[in-house]
Amino acid sequence: MTFTGSPGFYHGQQDKIGVLITNLGTPQAPTKQALKPYLKQFLSDPRVVEVPRLLWWFILNGIILNVRPKRSAHAYASVWSEQGSPLLVHTQNQANAIREKLSARYGDNVQVEFAMRYGQPSIESVVDRMLNNGVRKLLVLPLYPQYSASTTGSTFDALAQDFIARRWLPELRFVNQYCDNDDYIQALADKIQAHWESHGRADKLIFSYHGVPKRYLLNGDPYHCQCHKTSRLVAEKLGLSKDEYLTTFQSRFGREEWLKPYTDETLKALPAQGVKSVQVVCPGFSADCLETIEEIGVENRGYFMDAGGQRYEYIEALNADAGHIDALFGLIESNMHGWQVNADAQRAHRAKQMGASR
Numbered sequence: 001m002t003f004t005g006s007p008g009f010y011h012g013q014q015d016k017i018g019v020l021i022t023n024l025g026t027p028q029a030p031t032k033q034a035l036k037p038y039l040k041q042f043l044s045d046p047r048v049v050e051v052p053r054l055l056w057w058f059i060l061n062g063i064i065l066n067v068r069p070k071r072s073a074h075a076y077a078s079v080w081s082e083q084g085s086p087l088l089v090h091t092q093n094q095a096n097a098i099r100e101k102l103s104a105r106y107g108d109n110v111q112v113e114f115a116m117r118y119g120q121p122s123i124e125s126v127v128d129r130m131l132n133n134g135v136r137k138l139l140v141l142p143l144y145p146q147y148s149a150s151t152t153g154s155t156f157d158a159l160a161q162d163f164i165a166r167r168w169l170p171e172l173r174f175v176n177q178y179c180d181n182d183d184y185i186q187a188l189a190d191k192i193q194a195h196w197e198s199h200g201r202a203d204k205l206i207f208s209y210h211g212v213p214k215r216y217l218l219n220g221d222p223y224h225c226q227c228h229k230t231s232r233l234v235a236e237k238l239g240l241s242k243d244e245y246l247t248t249f250q251s252r253f254g255r256e257e258w259l260k261p262y263t264d265e266t267l268k269a270l271p272a273q274g275v276k277s278v279q280v281v282c283p284g285f286s287a288d289c290l291e292t293i294e295e296i297g298v299e300n301r302g303y304f305m306d307a308g309g310q311r312y313e314y315i316e317a318l319n320a321d322a323g324h325i326d327a328l329f330g331l332i333e334s335n336m337h338g339w340q341v342n343a344d345a346q347r348a349h350r351a352k353q354m355g356a357s358r
């Protein structure tokens with residue numbers, strides 16, 4: 001076994017800090033052909049589907065990958081924009097905004113990139129580029145506010161898989177979760193408040209999070225608890241009482257029981273309980289994507305209205321909003337603690353050198 005070297009390294013190279021933001025990933029195109037490899041990579045991940053491998057191999061290759069790509073391609077086509085998949089576009093915009101803010105403060109000492117857990121740009125290819133460019137301290141921020149083994153844990157696996165073959169590892173910091181980060185909570189509260197100012201309030205505010213199988217919670221995944229914490233903290237900021245909001249779980253996949261209450265079933269039942277208007281917000285999605293635009297914006301709207309609802313509004317994800325970028329910037333800065341000093345010191349050092357050479 002030979003470990004990969006550092007082909008980009010040269011003596012005297014400036015050490016850099018790398019900030020890598022990651023998200024789930026998305027297909028290359030809204031087509032059956034592009035969906036198949038994307039879903040294959042995603043659903044082959046043992047962190048995502050915790051089922052005995054051999055059994056799952058037959059179900060995935062024999063059934064799911066013959067049926068789902070066509071259906072999902074259709075859904076993706078309905079949200080695709082001229083620039084591409086919404087998830088990719090928003091993540092790109094987030095990286096650009098964070099890069100701009102960091103370079104204004106720290107100059108070119110900090111390199112900001114984004115990568116995707118599944119599909120492109122892959123974590124492996126981006127980490128390779130960053131390390132070859134002199135990054136020696138790497139901060140990874142998965143854009144999942146609530147920790148789940150199926151998302152955050154899996155992102156760490158991808159990094160570890162890359163590192164396992166490398167000779168010179170960078171210093172690594174990995175953000176585990178930020179479900180109760182005050183700036184993130186504030187950004188969510190501000191977004192909801194701004195929505196109220198232009199649309200008025202509804203009978204209920206629904207916090208809808210992507211679900212996971214209930215079994216994962218029972219086996220120790222903290223995701224369910226962290227979702228409830230985010231909802232509670234945002235509700236507290238907004239001064240909402242317990243009967244004014246609900247936390248629900250969406251995007252079920254497969255037959256087993258997932259975290260409850262289910263978003264779709266809740267929305268179908270609410271009108272009969274006298275709840276005629278709802279506003280739905282998805283705090284677990286840092287960027288709008290298929291699961292928010294189509295599933296919440298279109299599909300669930302239909303369930304609620306068909307059941308007798310009168311008003312349904314989806315409050316968009318934080319995307320590249322200024323409040324979100326400020327929150328992520330704060331999170332990055334606090335996780336760079338100790339590293340910043342070096343960056344500041346290097347800048348001060350360079351400024352001094354330039355002064356001396358005049």
Ligand SMILES: C=CC1=C(C)c2cc3[nH]c(cc4nc(cc5[nH]c(cc1n2)c(C)c5CCC(=O)O)C(CCC(=O)O)=C4C)c(C)c3C=C
Binds near residue numbers: 027068284
């Ligand atoms: C935000 C957190 C997410 C968790 C937790 C999560 C768990 C999870 N997801 C699946 C299966 C699918 N998810 C799909 C799309 C999708 N999932 C997330 C986020 C979380 N998933 C996002 C942001 C997206 C959208 C990606 C995009 O391109 O817009 C899909 C693919 C879409 C489809 O075919 O319907 C599947 C499949 C499981 C099984 C799971 C936990 C075990």
Ligand SMILES: [Fe+2]
Binds near residue numbers: 210251
């Ligand atoms: Fe998902």
Ligand SMILES: [Fe+2]
Binds near residue numbers: 251290291295
């Ligand atoms: Fe979905």
